[in-house]
Amino acid sequence: MNLKQKIILYSLIAVAGVFLAVGSVILYFTRSDIYSSIFGIFGICLSLIIVGLFGILSVKSFLSTQAIVKKSFNSFIDEIISHNAIGVLIFDSEGQILWTSKFIKNRFGRKWVGSKLTDFFKKFNINFDSNNISFDFNYKDFSYTVNIWPLENCLSIKDNTLEQRTLQLYEDELTVLGEIEIDNYQLYQSILSEEQLYNVTKEVVTVLDNLVCDYNLVYRQYNTNGKFLIVTNKQALDKMSQVNFKFFDDLHKTLKSQNIIISVSAGFAYGTKNLWEKMEQAKNALLQAQSRGGDQVAIFSRNNLPRYFGSTSEILPNINRARIKALANWIEKKLLDPKIKRVIAYGHAHADLDAIGSALGVYAIAKTFDKEAYICTMTQDVTTKKAIAKYFGEDNPIFIKAHQANTLTDENTLVFLVDNSAPNRTDNPKCVEKAKNTNIFILDHHRLNSSVDFCSKINRHIEPSASSASEIVTELMMFLEKQVKVKKNIAQMLLNGIYLDTLQFQKHVTSRTFEAASWLKNRGADSTESSNSLKIDATTYEKVDQVLKNLEEVKPGFYLAYKDIPLSNDVISIAAEEILRISGRKASFVVAKSEDKKSYKLSARGIDTNVQIICEAVGGGGHFGTAAAVSKEDLLTFVDNIKQAIVSVKNESNID
Structure with missing residues (x-):
């Protein structure tokens, strides 16, 4: 029944x-x-x-x-839930486990009823917090996601290993395109014999052949100018990143016996399905690596910030003037256009002699073509304020404020950024908003630390091997077909800018620097006046001495000094230069409060040492041997971050 x-x-x-x-x-x-x-x-x-x-x-x-x-x-x-790799755990208001599902018992053991949730998760090195309603953890080669429902007194643990491994496999197999170019190859073509040039290419090819064996990649040399195309995947790129592309650094020593230092710049891109877009991104990454001074690798992705590796040496200065001549012709064509009514030049905020000198050079070029011309600057260091007062007097109409510049700027205005490459580094962050991107120009000698997307490539001249922005602007004047009318006071300010950034011709000097200085001297500039403009008075010397009293060596050859007192940018820079007057020192870092007392300024100097990457680690940037950073953190926090950057950044120096 x-x-x-x-x-x-x-x-x-x-x-x-x-x-x-x-x-x-x-x-x-x-x-x-x-x-x-x-x-x-x-x-x-x-x-x-x-x-x-x-x-x-x-x-x-x-x-x-x-x-x-x-x-x-x-x-x-x-x-059913166990079959779908989900476990359920029920607990009381005190966090004591009352019941566990079959999945929990099979994966994590059967003796958890009566135990605390904190003890359960302690087994997986997790500090359990009921306020954290969702988190992930790994246990015995499995990945899990935990979701907690506090009001229902239960939680679920889902095995997402397959999902994670699938995503990882997908990411590992993402196609990566890259471009590699031998630095200074065009220069080598003009100064090396065919045999030496062949040896340069052969050494690079040898490194690439080794990479084919060690990593999952292929390469092709696609022209005779030292360029190579790389095809690989994300997994191989990550492996190369883990060793910081050290194999490229080894190229420096291969032909050292022949006084040839080989270096390469590389750009890699991933993160988009469109191969054409990926190739363009790789080209931009290569251009960025070269704009930052070469001898480094840049990795661009749609989904992540750019990453940079390398830069342990300064590449040879580029003596080829084809680019500056082409730019001069393009600027002249723009200024001959009757639609262009005015020119506004911007140096960086807290402008120094180089920023104002190069801006005055742009002013002189614009006036030669009978255009309205202005310089937008509201903050300068002490040395520059004295020079402006001496050569141009107080309240000269050449110099305008940000609100005036914004009123004047329209689609018929040429905007020049000199001695900087970012609007937010000027005294008017809105300087390019009303201008057409084809009417925006960048003339800078600092290495880029972010991509430039507000003006066309033809309008950018970023030359890290140039001594100064004043040198670049002077060369533009030299190559314009129309003879530029340079007044003595403007020529003097341009020479002052060169003197400042070369430390009176002690560093970053090439034959082009001397030619530019000679051209300016022929137009009335006086080298004695330039030297005098950089001299410090007794008060400034006392301030420098005060900052350097607590000088400390962070690691061999790397010195740091700081003081919680307001100082102008030029005084902080002078202090950094002063540290390196003693032999054996590689790099100096000086921190003091800015004059407006709203932030702290770091000035860094290096001898054959890359201080730029150290400054970038704390939010700054600059040049291989001259860099800076600004922070609104408190002094001790900022100093601690600088010390950490100095200690953690490897291979800054190219001294053997």
């Missing part, structure tokens, strides 16, 4: 018992004889026993059925 039939039978017997009870009650109250009363009482008792017994049996059968159904359903649900 099945369960359903049993329930029906028990129910019928119970109903019969009820009828028996009703009949017995009627018999008891309608008959008065003794036998009827006894029989009625007996019937009532018997019916109660029958109804009670079979009622209990019916309820028991029903409850048994429900228990079986519930157990089967719970078991089924547990099996």
